[in-house]
Each structure stands twice: as structure tokens, then as C-alpha cells.
Amino acid sequence: MSRVLIMATNGFEQSELTGPRERLEQAGIETRVASPERGEIRGWQDKDWGEAVTVDLSLDKIDVGDYDALLLPGGQMNPDILRMDDRAIGVVNDFAEADKIIAAICHAPWLLAEAGLLEGRIVTSWPSIRTDLINAGADVVDRDVVEDGNLITSRKPDDVPAFSEALIARLRLEQSEAA
Template identity: 45%
Template sequence: MASVTLNGLNVAILVTDGFEQVEMTEPRNALDASGAETQLVSPKDGQVKAWKFTEWGDTFPVDMPLDSARPENFDALLLPGGVINPDKLRTLPDAVAFVKAFFDAGKPVASICHGPWTIIEAGAARGRRLTSWPSLKTDLKNAGAEWVDQQVGVDQGLATSRQPDDIPAFNPEVLNLFASARRQLRQTAAE
């Protein structure tokens, strides 16, 4: 993973209370170590509280409130899972619109566990091959996606993974996917 350089890449991490802690912290650490600038974006002001497998986890400062966040100021999006977090986000029109804007602009998105619930709500699952926590299989199929049971899948600018145990396979794929966005930015700047 250390060979991927993401200097200058701005990544939004959309969460609210109840995101699975390791599904945010581990990918974020990998992104930060590769030089990306990550920001926690949330509909909540101040702090968000993580879920840690079977109980509440740590709190994290919100870097940018959702109502101030502009998708055009970010190059990529990370959607951690947990059950509570994406279930709340998919009911918030501003959160759904934020996610949809990344897909509409062709920017890369990474999602793990229950995170694809928000992708379904944004209308971006149709025609994509992806994975998730197994209980989302029917939801994703009903939304027009091809669901696969594997550690990580990458299709049409979307990297997905099933669960925390898959993070060692997920992180390198996310870095590689987001590196493609960095290359695009450099090309555009050179033109």
C-alpha cells in the first residue's frame, strides 16, 4: 500500500452516529498514510460516535458539516458501514444527494458492510457488481445490482467490501481506485 501516492487528493468520509469504527479508521489511516486529505463529513455538528462491534465506540470530531460540504470540493468518497449509520444516512435527502453527486460526476466511491444502503438510495447500485454485508444481498439485487460474496469488488468506480475482516483486502483496492482519480486530476491540471 505504501507505493500508492495520493498527495493532493481530497476524500470525504460521510458518517453519522453509529458507523462501525474500524470501517472508518482503518481505511482513513491508509488514505492518510498515502498522502490523501480526509475529512469527516456529517449531518451532525461537533462530534460523531462510532459503534465498536457490540457497543458504542469512540467519538470523532466532524471536520465539515454536511450542509457546508460541496461534492465538487472532493475527489473521492468513503462510506463506512455499521447498521445504524447508513440506515440513518439513507433517510436524509442531503446525505443521499451528496452521495449521488459523486456518482453523477464519475468520482470514485468506496463502501463497506452496510454502506451500500446509501448507494441504493442514491440510485447508483443499478448495473454495478458489488459486495456488502450478506443481509443487503436482496436489497442490492432489487436495486438492480449484481451481488457477489467476495472480500472486495471494484466495478465502475466503486470499491465495496463485506465486513471488517475484509479490510486488509479492501484498503489496497481503495487506494488503487482513488489513485486513478488523482491521475485524472493531474491530467486535467496539465491541460
């Protein structure tokens, strides 16, 4: 069975964490939530605080070898906070160095830029951060989902179905290749 680590903190876009997590779990893929926070983190939904999500482990307890992919939900606050946390950037870099799938939606590609992973890569994102991604060396396109090597990126909550399906398909492909 595949395992996906979801890294988030307070202010994650509610639908960009819960939507993919629900689809992954329906596909038989185990998910865990890691955060610099303990206990619970709160999402952001419709211009106000959303529901709380239980944190399964701290950033210090992550073993990249336990996971097949890293899922980075967006929202404006969540990735902006995480990109200033050296431990969070370390997690992104550890997944990249292990050539694991990294799936980032909305504002979450900010973390890919901060980790120095975008030079020469094709990605998509929320429109307001596209200049940041271009400045980090990415070729930014406007599509619901973009796959480039180990990176999967999407633009917004409306893209959650395509984003989730791309991640599930990649996990199934890697699982079948490993069998």
C-alpha cells in the first residue's frame, strides 16, 4: 500500500488538504499529516477559519523512507508560514533528494521555490505567485494539473479532482513498476 505524507500548518486551504486526502484514502492510500504544530491545525475556508485536522507527527519525526509522496496543500497562509521554517524546507528537499513524488497545489509551489527545486521545471500555481516561480527558474503554465518529473502541481481548489487523480495514478504506476 502506498503512503502519502501531507505537510501543513494553520491556514491551509481546507479543500486542498481534505479533498485530496479523502480521494487518496478512498483509493486505498494511507495518509499522515505532519506539521510544526502539535495536536490540531485549522484550515481556511470561505474567508474564515475552517475545520481542524489532527496532526499525526511533527516535522522532526519524518522518515522520508516511510512515504511514497509528499502532498503540499495551498492556501495563502499555510505555505507562506512553512517556507520560513527550515525544517519544512528540509522535508521538501529530503523528498526531492529521494526522488519521491511531490504534489503541490495553489500557493504551495512557494515551498518548491524556497527549496530551490524549480530551475528548468514546468509547473502551475495560483496566479499571484507565478512571478515568484518564474523568478525561481520555472516555466509556468496555466493548466489544471502539470506533471514534470517527480513534481505534480495544480492551480486552485477547483483543480483538486484532477490533482488528486494525477497523484493517485502516479502512485499506482510506481507501485506496479516496483512489483
